[in-house]
Amino acid sequence: MRFVDEFRDADKAHALAAKIAALCEPGREYKLMEVCGGHTHTIYKHGLEDYLPEQITLVHGPGCPVCVIPMGRVDDAMALASHPDVIMTSFGDMMRVPGSNGSFFDAKARGTDIRMVYSPLDSLKIARQNPDKQVVFMAIGFETTAPSTAMTVLRAAGEGLTNFSIFCNHVTIIPAIKAILDSPDLRLDGFIGPGHVSAVIGCRPYDFIARDYGKPVVVAGFEPLDILQSIYMLMLQLSRGESTVENQYTRVVPWDGNAVALRAIGQTMELRPYFEWRGLGFISHSALKVRDEYSGFDAETVFSVPGVRVADPKACQCGEVLKGVLKPWECKVFGTACTPETPIGTCMVSPEGACAAYYNYGRLTRQRVKEASRS
Amino acid sequence: MCLGIPGEVIDFLPDQPDLARVDVSGVRRVINVGLLAEEEVVPGDWVLIHVGFALSKIDEAEAAAALEFLAGIGQAYEDELAALAESRIE
DSSP states (O other), X not given: OTTGGGSTTHHHHHHHHHHHHHHOOTTOOEEEEEEEHHHHHHHHHTTGGGGSOTTEEEEEEEEOTTTTOOHHHHHHHHHHHTSTTEEEEEOGGGTTOOBTTBOHHHHHHTXXXXXXXXXXXXXXXXXXXXXXXXXXXXXXXXXXXXXXXXXXXXXXXXXXXXXXXXXXXXXXXXXXXXXXXXOTTOOOOEEEEOSHHHHHHOSGGGHHHHHHSOOOEEEOOSSHHHHHHHHHHHHHHHHTTOOOEEESOTTTOOTTOOHXXXXXXXXXXXXXXXXXXXXXXEEETOBEEEOGGGGGGBHHHHSOOOOOOOOOOTTOOHHHHHTTSSOGGGXXXXXXXXXXXXXXXXXXXXXXXXXXXXXXXXXXXXXXXXXXXXX | OOOOEEEEEEEEEXXXXXXXXXXXXXXXXXXXXXXXXXXXXXXXXXXXXXXXXXXXXXXXXXXXXXHHHHHHHTHHHHHHXXXXXXXXXX
């Protein structure tokens, strides 16, 4: 096999794969969802599906924050950025995400002041250096990046800055998982839980998946063996008819998460009544907004934001990909009209998007995997 | 943005103890360690960094494994390192 040489522990991987295969009941199909885009990346990069019995299908979930940003929010951000006093700041991942009138990169090329930053603290510094400008940070991400935004708002408040605000698009993973569990399109058997999100929220928030939906969850690390080990743990539970939450990634994830991070989020942000996710539609209590006490740091309060809602391009099937209903290559425009260089849909933009990961690594085995997923 | 990258704590800024200088694959930059306020962090410790903030303390073996994993990722890690190299947190 092509991938055998590509990682050092291929022997261990084969041993785990054999243990996984031994747990498969004849004639039973297993669908396991990896929630996190980082896991999707590892799975394609190392061809992990090739190690698994054909009865097991890995379904790629919605855990790529760039991928779930709806086009309307990009357009809103663009409206903020076009304000003459505003310097918009953004993570690099966000720069190529298309809105109705192009991406941040396109707007920057047209002369809009949009700057790429590594950290929200870099945005804060730009605000200190430009007291006559309003600096807006395009805040995106799950619970992995929300604490950083929260800590930055607290710092800005501590310094008494009046020209820094965030355009808050932080989303929370649990409601998205619940929406997928409640979706009639898809029957899943278990979840590979996200690693770094869980370093913040801990493992307890997944309890309802095991308790109320009867499906096992294993929080997993990002290396190929971590993922195979987690699949083995899921299969062991399924073979015993159990459903509990387990933590494979104890090296990084404490069972209770990071209390300081959770406090910082809770102090500065609260849940929105609802938020639109690309492909998943409106999900209640699934995103964060800035609390009223910190409204001076909320771009949606400081400026008027159009609040537009834009339908995704017709050709784009990111929604189905994000729900795991379609594999990337089953999308009509995958690899033809939609590529990482000229993305139509968000799943092709971020390296953690299922389409980009598959485009970059998976194409050679497409036919084989396609057959396996249909068998 | 989502990549957690390991860095070794070099020292702390004397006037701002929640800021630390770290070494990430030879790049030395300042990050915020405020999220680890309930743990003891000392020079020589390894931390997992997300967008300028240390999110978890890790051991050296985990740091080495994570670096190897990231090196295998290629472009996305190079982009993250390039972004970090541009960072000037203070």
